[in-house]
Amino acid sequence: xxxxxxxxxxxxxxxxxxxxxxxxxxxxxxxxxxxxxxxxxxxxxxxxxxxxxxxxxxxxxxxxxxxxxxxxxxxxxxxxxxxxxxxxxxxxxxxxx
Amino acid sequence: xxxxxxxxxxxxxxxxxxxxxxxxxxxxxxxxxxxxxxxxxxxxxxxxxxxxxxxxxxxxxxxxxxxxxxxxxxxxxxxxxxxxxxxxxxxxxxxxxxxxxxxxxx
Numbered sequence: 001x002x003x004x005x006x007x008x009x010x011x012x013x014x015x016x017x018x019x020x021x022x023x024x025x026x027x028x029x030x031x032x033x034x035x036x037x038x039x040x041x042x043x044x045x046x047x048x049x050x051x052x053x054x055x056x057x058x059x060x061x062x063x064x065x066x067x068x069x070x071x072x073x074x075x076x077x078x079x080x081x082x083x084x085x086x087x088x089x090x091x092x093x094x095x096x097x
Numbered sequence: 098x099x100x101x102x103x104x105x106x107x108x109x110x111x112x113x114x115x116x117x118x119x120x121x122x123x124x125x126x127x128x129x130x131x132x133x134x135x136x137x138x139x140x141x142x143x144x145x146x147x148x149x150x151x152x153x154x155x156x157x158x159x160x161x162x163x164x165x166x167x168x169x170x171x172x173x174x175x176x177x178x179x180x181x182x183x184x185x186x187x188x189x190x191x192x193x194x195x196x197x198x199x200x201x202x203x
Contacts, residue, residue, distance in 0.1 A: 004104075008104055008107065008108065008111075011104075011108065012108060012111060012112070015108065015112070016112070016115075019112070028116070029116055029119075029120075032116055032117070032120070033120065036120070042124070045121070045124050046124070046128060049124070049125060049128035049129075050128065050132075053128065053129070053132045057132075057136070059129075061125065061126065061129055064125050064128075064129055065121070065122060065125045068121065068124075068125055069118070069121055072117075072121045072124075073117060073118075073121070076117060081113065084113055084116070085109055085110065085113055088109040088112050088113055089105075089109045092105065092108065092109060
């Protein structure tokens, strides 16, 4: 299992490098951001962050990040996730042959 | 075969996850730095500022007016059409002017 995970991490690192150097990372990332903007996700995250900063002014980055991360992940709409997932898979199909 | 399928899916999911986490990190950092810079500028004068800690309520516009109320006020008001001289309710004005001008062109 460990071996498998190691392998996965290696493959992932390779693919990530290729993803970035080929410019596809930027394209997919932009699409993801646009979808998140359209769904109002950014507004929600900003509100949560603002409220937390308001309540707890001395919070540091790690605390705030750990506070927001699970909520932010939950708030990503499923259809956005699916769409971007399909895009990534298409890219993988194209690369892995 | 199934195993490679699983890793393939895993790969895509973990790439997506990384992307989302990066965006979250960025956003958190942005919020925090904004907060800190505002805090630095206003110092102890927390009560007397009108740009910090404003939570936007989605039912109000940027001036704090109720959106629904504004809508009913605007759609209830009558505007006179410059083209045909009739009075048209605000809610239908765009629709009217579209058709009215088209008629004129013909």
